Structure formats: structure tokens, C-alpha cells
Amino acid sequence: MTKQAKAAIDRSVSHNEIVTLDYAYEVATDLSAESEDSVEANGVTEYWGTRDDGEEWRVHLRGVSVSDRQIRALGEEAVEAGDLDMANVCADAINGDERARAKCDRAIRDAAAQS
Secondary structure (H helix, E strand, O other): OOHHHHHHHHHHHHHOOEEEEEOOHHHHHHHHHHOOEEEEEOOEEEEEEEOOOOOEEEEEEEOOOOOHHHHHHHHHHHHHOOOHHHHHHHHHHHOOOHHHHHHHHHHHHHHHHHO
């Protein structure tokens, strides 16, 4: 787990507060793995969970990932290029899989950085 994700969870527990961070792919991936669930609304993804010691935590990431429209376009491009693995990841992302969404986000951001 990244130091930033761990620190956010620890602060949420120790201060009994919702911690808000700017979006980062690695942090989103870690929070997704640690959380019981998450929801995205208005550009913020809210993660929550319970640590092994029973303490509850909440962390929000703002400026969250790319839009469904961008993910659909990536999926269509992947099909055209014969990359069925990425096309399936995009479909999973559209259907609510946070890890798949993070992978699509990373691919789209990487492509944008190269152009």
C-alpha cells in the first residue's frame, strides 16, 4: 500500500474524519483494494472500509478519473486494434469495477501525456 493511502486511512481513523485527497492512480488502486465499497459522484470517488482492528475509515479522491464516454471510446479503439483484454477492462469499468476504471484512467492519461 502506498504511504499516501495508508496515511489517509490512518488519519481518517485517528481524527474520526473524512480525508480528501487529489486523485492519484496508485492511491485509487490501493483504496479500492482496501475498501469495502466505493461510489463516484460529481468528480469525487468515496471509499470506505473497516480496518482489521474494527476502526472505520472514509477517504475521498477528488478530480477522479476519466468519464464513461472516454472509457467507451478507449474500449472501441481497443476492439479496433484487436486488444480484447483492454476492451474487456473497459467494459468492466463501465459496469462499476473500480480497479478496471483505474486501469482505463491510467491508459487514457498515459496516451494524453504522449500526445
